[in-house]
Amino acid sequence: MADDLAPAASLQAWWGMHQEIDTLIITPRDMGRIDAAAAASGLASYGLMERAGQAVAAAALRRFPGAHRFVVLCGPGNNGGDGYVAARALEAAGAEVAVHALGDPSALRGDAAIALRHFGGAPRALAEYGPRPGDVVVDALFGAGLSRDLPDEAVQVVEAVRRHALPVLAVDLPSGIDGRTGEVRGAAFEAVATVTFMCRKPGHLLLPGRTLSGDVEVFDIGIPGRILAVHAGHVRVNTPYVWRLAEPQQTGATHKYVRGHLAVFSGPATATGAARLSAAAGLRAGAGLVTVLSPTDALFANAARLTGVMLKDVDGEADLAALLEDERLKTFVLGPGFGDAGRARAYAGLIAAKGRRLVLDADGISAFRDTPDALFGLFAGGDTRLVLTPHDGEFARLFPDLAGDGTLSKIDRAQKAAARSHAAVILKGADTVIAAPDGRALVNENAPPWLATAGSGDVLAGIVGAHLTQGMPAFEAAASAVWRHGEAGSIAGKGLTAEDLPEAIPPWPAA
Ligand SMILES: NC(=O)C1=CN([C@@H]2O[C@H](COP(=O)(O)OP(=O)(O)OC[C@H]3O[C@@H](n4cnc5c(N)ncnc54)[C@H](O)[C@@H]3O)[C@@H](O)[C@H]2O)[C@@H](O)CC1
Ligand SMILES: [K+]
Numbered sequence: 001m002a003d004d005l006a007p008a009a010s011l012q013a014w015w016g017m018h019q020e021i022d023t024l025i026i027t028p029r030d031m032g033r034i035d036a037a038a039a040a041s042g043l044a045s046y047g048l049m050e051r052a053g054q055a056v057a058a059a060a061l062r063r064f065p066g067a068h069r070f071v072v073l074c075g076p077g078n079n080g081g082d083g084y085v086a087a088r089a090l091e092a093a094g095a096e097v098a099v100h101a102l103g104d105p106s107a108l109r110g111d112a113a114i115a116l117r118h119f120g121g122a123p124r125a126l127a128e129y130g131p132r133p134g135d136v137v138v139d140a141l142f143g144a145g146l147s148r149d150l151p152d153e154a155v156q157v158v159e160a161v162r163r164h165a166l167p168v169l170a171v172d173l174p175s176g177i178d179g180r181t182g183e184v185r186g187a188a189f190e191a192v193a194t195v196t197f198m199c200r201k202p203g204h205l206l207l208p209g210r211t212l213s214g215d216v217e218v219f220d221i222g223i224p225g226r227i228l229a230v231h232a233g234h235v236r237v238n239t240p241y242v243w244r245l246a247e248p249q250q251t252g253a254t255h256k257y258v259r260g261h262l263a264v265f266s267g268p269a270t271a272t273g274a275a276r277l278s279a280a281a282g283l284r285a286g287a288g289l290v291t292v293l294s295p296t297d298a299l300f301a302n303a304a305r306l307t308g309v310m311l312k313d314v315d316g317e318a319d320l321a322a323l324l325e326d327e328r329l330k331t332f333v334l335g336p337g338f339g340d341a342g343r344a345r346a347y348a349g350l351i352a353a354k355g356r357r358l359v360l361d362a363d364g365i366s367a368f369r370d371t372p373d374a375l376f377g378l379f380a381g382g383d384t385r386l387v388l389t390p391h392d393g394e395f396a397r398l399f400p401d402l403a404g405d406g407t408l409s410k411i412d413r414a415q416k417a418a419a420r421s422h423a424a425v426i427l428k429g430a431d432t433v434i435a436a437p438d439g440r441a442l443v444n445e446n447a448p449p450w451l452a453t454a455g456s457g458d459v460l461a462g463i464v465g466a467h468l469t470q471g472m473p474a475f476e477a478a479a480s481a482v483w484r485h486g487e488a489g490s491i492a493g494k495g496l497t498a499e500d501l502p503e504a505i506p507p508w509p510a511a
Contacts, residue, residue: 011234011438021225022218023242024199025235025443028144028179031201033231038223048221049078049111052197053085055219056171059195060086060138061093064167068134069096073157074123075141075175076103081112082171083140084119090138099123102141102154126153131164139189143172143179144201149186150176158187170194173203174212181409182206182431190214197221198228202235205443206410207431235411238434238442238479240509246476247508248286248467259288260469261328264462265314265347266294267337267363272301274337274362274458279309280502281462282333285484287469290462293323317346324354331357331469335364335389336458345371352378352385357468360423361389361461369397376421384437384474386423387464389457395427415441424474426464428457432482436475444482451489455498460485463505484508 026034039045060070072087074080080101090097101123108116116123141154150158154175161168168191173179176188179201193215196204203209204216236242248259262282266275275292283290293314294302302311314320323329332351338344344367351358358379365388368375375398379386388398395417396403402413414427414435427433430452432444463485467477484505489496492504 011440020239020241021199021228023237023239024228024232025205025237026199026201026228026232027235028201030231030233031144034198034223034227037227037231041224041227043223046111046114048197048223049081049115050085051221052171052219053082053115054089055197055221056082056086056138056140056169056195057089057093059193059217060090060136060169061095063169063193064136067095067136069098069132069136070138071129071131071135072097072099072138073126073129073141073175074099074101074105076107077142077145078110078112079140079143079145079171079175080108081115082143083138084112084115086138086140086171087121088115088119098129100126100129102126102151126157129157129160131160131166133164135164135166137161137166137168137189138171139168139175139191140171141175143175146173146175146178146185150188155187158189161189167192170213172196173201173209177203177209177212179203182209183409184208184212188212193217195219198223199232200237202409202411202443205237205431205445207429210431210445234440236440236442238432238444238446238483240480240483242442243472243476243480244509246472247480248470248472250508259286260330260466260471261289261291262287262331262333262462262465262469263291263293263323263329264333264336264465265338266292266298266302267339268295269298269301271337271339272298272305274455275333276302276305276309277455277458277498277502278333278336278361278462278465279306281459281505282466282469283308284502284505285463285466285481287466290466291329293320316343317350320347320350324350324356329356331359331465333359333361333461333465335359335361336461338363341367345374348375349378355385357385357387357474359387359389359461359465359468361457362394365390365394366397372398372421376423380422384422384424386421387426387468387474387478388417388421388423389426389428389461389464391428391457411435411441411443415439424478426460426478426482428460434475434479434482440475442479444479444486446483446486446490448486448489448494450494450496451486453496453498456485456489456501459488459498459501462502
């Protein structure tokens, strides 16, 4: 199994065409490379720290004009250094400031030691901090360098601040959030807002870090975009910038077959609704034609409830094999409400053998729980023709080792799964990650919380299918589907049901 990601150099060029600095997601490891490159280019690193700390102070003053006191908590690394700069700037602005340090400040090195020297004051010990009403906490204990669980001393302060319900402004990341994974290491501050530098980190977008970061402000401390772009990895925020060049062309001459024919497999008579939701979403999302392929016993149930979408009796492999003779049927959605695992495996095999594209969702994914490698083998080689849309539970069925590896972030899991399965993987959740076999990954952030409702996934599968059948590459088809699905959730609004979603799928965003 080739799990090692070795993104091709050409990917850098791929991103280059889609480059927008504010869509970059920089891991702490990428940030190390960027720091080194910035230093090599002659940028003075203390200048970066000075601008970072000043930005934090400005945010504190702007966000908390009524603060009685700013309590700056400074850690043993450069995050603490930012804190000392901020403390100095807050004092210069006339605010009341208290500074408490974790560890011995005289042990600070490099830029952080310079920042302490410029601050000039003597920080008190962290354990001496006694929360008071009116305090605003500026959390500069740990940022990108957090490498293990928070020490007890810090945990106690986190708890005291929470007990007193004091507002927290975090520097770079709330202390305790792992910047690479978004996980809590022992305990973490819950920030009203976080000021981070240049780009967001995975910990700002992946849960629970996303929630605990509050509003994230990204401040430009002066590292040239060119350096960021070259040394960034292959993770971005899912925005139209990433896939707009792959959007299907809508010309006056667009013909329904040019826009592609999508087929969605229905489950048995007792479970047909999921397929119809997918089909309705596929039609709305731009497929020229959509057909529900129904087992014979479910034909009536489907026929009574379909308009616009066509219906065909497909009740077994022979029927499907015959249907696959029609070259215009390019894309299939298999899984929503499907039920029959044996039949799902057989259908997937036929679709793969005929070189068609497949969105495998729900029961279609679970059907391969005992033989995931058989599925991955079906779609190996050539362009990516498979899109997998698991939630965490389904993911664990196909990739139990990845699901159980606590060292991996959600981004890592999706990337490794995509490489292994030769599929574009949509790892669903409030922080959906989309990954390609070549190592590209996107984190989605436009989904409102109420989108997590029964049937929502069926709609998403249909949108992916519509995009694939219009000829979009799998990764772009998947990513743009997740984005349009999120927009549909916002448009349909709070209290939506999945039935409301197809109607609410928005047009493509203006290029
Ligand atoms: N990357 C950049 O270009 C810039 C980074 N800046 C700041 O620098 C920060 C990163 O600085 P560092 O790499 O020094 O990292 P941190 O300041 O986040 O923490 C690293 C220090 O904490 C120690 N440490 C890590 N986990 C610990 C734990 N659980 N318990 C006790 N000690 C622990 C490490 O040994 C190290 O001394 C960023 O978060 C940001 O705030 C800014 O100064 C602006 C420029
Ligand atoms: K922090």
